[in-house]
Amino acid sequence: MKVIVTGGAGFIGSHTVVELINNGYTPIIVDDFRNSKPFIINQIFKITGQKPKHYAIDCCNYKDFETVFKIEKPEGIIHFAAYKAVGESVNKPLKYYENNINSLVNVLKLMNEFDVNNLVFSSSCTVYGSAKVIPVTEKTPTQKAESPYGNTKQIGEDILHDYFKTSKNKNISILRYFNPIGAHPSGLIGELPIGTPNNLIPFITQTADGIRKSLTIFGNDYPTRDGSCIRDYIHVVDLAIAHIKAFEKQKNQTSELETYNVGTGKGTSVIEVVECFEKETKIKLNYSFGEKREGDVAEIYADNSKIISELEWEPKYSLQDALKDAWNWQKNLKNVK
Ligand code: UD1
Numbered sequence: 324m325k326v327i328v329t330g331g332a333g334f335i336g337s338h339t340v341v342e343l344i345n346n347g348y349t350p351i352i353v354d355d356f357r358n359s360k361p362f363i364i365n366q367i368f369k370i371t372g373q374k375p376k377h378y379a380i381d382c383c384n385y386k387d388f389e390t391v392f393k394i395e396k397p398e399g400i401i402h403f404a405a406y407k408a409v410g411e412s413v414n415k416p417l418k419y420y421e422n423n424i425n426s427l428v429n430v431l432k433l434m435n436e437f438d439v440n441n442l443v444f445s446s447s448c449t450v451y452g453s454a455k456v457i458p459v460t461e462k463t464p465t466q467k468a469e470s471p472y473g474n475t476k477q478i479g480e481d482i483l484h485d486y487f488k489t490s491k492n493k494n495i496s497i498l499r500y501f502n503p504i505g506a507h508p509s510g511l512i513g514e515l516p517i518g519t520p521n522n523l524i525p526f527i528t529q530t531a532d533g534i535r536k537s538l539t540i541f542g543n544d545y546p547t548r549d550g551s552c553i554r555d556y557i558h559v560v561d562l563a564i565a566h567i568k569a570f571e572k573q574k575n576q577t578s579e580l581e582t583y584n585v586g587t588g589k590g591t592s593v594i595e596v597v598e599c600f601e602k603e604t605k606i607k608l609n610y611s612f613g614e615k616r617e618g619d620v621a622e623i624y625a626d627n628s629k630i631i632s633e634l635e636w637e638p639k640y641s642l643q644d645a646l647k648d649a650w651n652w653q654k655n656l657k658n659v660k
Contacts, residue, residue, distance in 0.1 A: 324570065325349045325395060328381050329426065332359035333518045334514045335445070335503055337367060338563040339401060341512070342617045344371040346567050351395050352377040353388070354404065359516060366511045366659060382426035399441035399573070401566055402430050405475065405566035408521045409449075409618060410552040412472035414529070424482070429437075431486050440492050441573045443566050443587030446480055446499045448555070448586065448623055449473040457590070461499070461582045469618040478495065480582070487580040490525040494576050496569035501555035501586030501625050503562045505645030506652035513652030514559075523557075523593065528653035531606045534624070538608060540593050542615035548620055551593035555586035555624035558640035558648070586625025587638045 326343060331352030332338040337359070343350040344367070352364065352375050368374040380387040382404050405423045406412065412419040427444070434442060450473065451459045452466030465516040468474035483495055490618075505522040506513030516525045530538045565585045573579075591599075601608055630636050640648075 325351065326399040326570070327353055327391065327395065327397045328401045328403065329430070330354045330359075330405065332356060332361070332363045333403055335372050335500070335559060335562060336401075336403040337363050338507060339510045339566045340367055340375055341370050341404070341507065342560070342567050344373050344375065348567070348570070349392070350375045351397060352512065353380060353382060353391055355379050355381050358406075359560060360515060362646045362659065363512060363515075364640070370507065370509050370511050380477045382429055383422060384439040385429050386424045386515060387452070388429050388433060389436070392433050392439070397439055399443075399570060400430055400439060401443045401445075402427060403445050405445065407472060409470045409472050410521065412470050414473075415504055416471035419471045419475050424478060427482060429480050434493065435490065441494045441570060443496045443498060444479065444570045445485060446497050446517060446582075447473070448499050448501045448584070448625065450480065450499060450512040451623060452479050453620040457622055458588060458624050459584065459630055460626040461584055464570040465650075483580065492578055494573035494578065496573065497580070497582040498565060498569065498585050499582065500562060501584070501623070503559045504556045505558040505560065505640065505648040507560060509575050509646055510648070510651040510655040513649065514657075518578075523596065524649050527597065527600055527608065528649050529651065530608055530610070531600070531604065531650065532653050536609065538597070538610040539613035540597070540610055541613055541619060543612040545615075545621040547592055549592050549594045552619055553590040553592050553624065555589060556591055556596065556642055557585065557587050557638060558645040561638040561640050565630065565634065565636050568630075568636040572634055581633070583630040583634065584625040584627050585630060586627050588625055588627045590622060591626035591642060596646070599642055600650070601641050603646050604650050
């Protein structure tokens with residue numbers, strides 16, 4: 324099965340491309356490298372022995388994107404390409420709406436034009452906001468988004484539901500990612516934050532590497548077991564495999580739209596992550612407590628029973644594995660760039 328992977332050189336995209344190749348799919352990467360690097364394609368080759376075909380185009384440019392469909396005649400699409408920095412989205416909302424929404428609309432128009440019936444869409448647990456009952460199931464009501472970024476994911480899901488009602492023979496899987504972390508166990512691909520990282524793990528690994536002086540833990544008086552926020556950290560390879568499982572199910576369907584939580588089902592606090600990292604790497608992290616970050620929810624983790632039973636997926640990697648792999652990648656970065 325030939326699959327277009329938008330954002331296929333990015334963090335989650337590149338790991339998914341590796342798993343697609345490992346599982347006999349032919350991924351076609353569409354990525355203009357605005358938030359990734361060309362050498363990642365080579366790294367994918369080193370891991371899999373196959374160099375995926377690649378188009379450096381902007382998914383918002385319909386004509387360019389259309390050319391890829393014309394040439395490749397794909398059977399499926401995974402749509403990763405999107406901006407995802409929560410803070411930046413608050414300051415530049417139109418940048419987020421323009422890119423994240425237009426690219427999705429183009430994907431759907433092209434699916435119609437070229438009769439492509441299978442889509443996996445990257446959504447986020449951010450749609451649940453500050454949920455009253457935890458763990459969250461797919462039926463947990465969504466809440467008004469805290470940021471334009473979060474809103475683009477909610478609007479994206481709404482667009483998919485409206486599109487599905489009017490289309491025939493389309494299979495759509497909406498995957499709500501919890502907190503993807505880690506890197507490929509080979510140490511050849513991983514997260515590549517450009518500038519100051521927004522997320523916890525690259526901040527930790529850069530601090531351990533001496534690139535940053537210290538880590539600030541945002542808040543220590545949340546109503547949680549140790550006062551720091553609780554999240555569901557999932558190894559990026561486990562997350563990548565969820566996309567393959569979604570396609571495997573779609574192959575036996577003619578028309579369905581399903582939403583799945585992709586998380587481990589386990590909540591871990593920021594302090595627990597830091598302690599686990601220290602134990603795994605034997606590195607003492609320089610950190611202090613700071614102000615709460617605006618928009619952060621105290622606690623969220625997944626009820627993952629739907630994806631486990633319907634897609635026969637389950638997380639294989641532990642938090643220890645993920646932190647070890649993230650650290651391994653950080654150390655390797657000097658050699659691969
Ligand atoms: C956020 C979004 C999520 C999105 C993801 C993508 C929300 C609620 N969540 O996840 O939807 O998919 O970004 O980037 O909008 N932390 C520190 N110090 C740091 C960095 C983070 O203490 O320097 C803490 C945060 O307060 C949080 C945890 O670490 O409790 C994880 O933060 P982060 O990695 O940024 O992910 P989320 O905010 O959970």
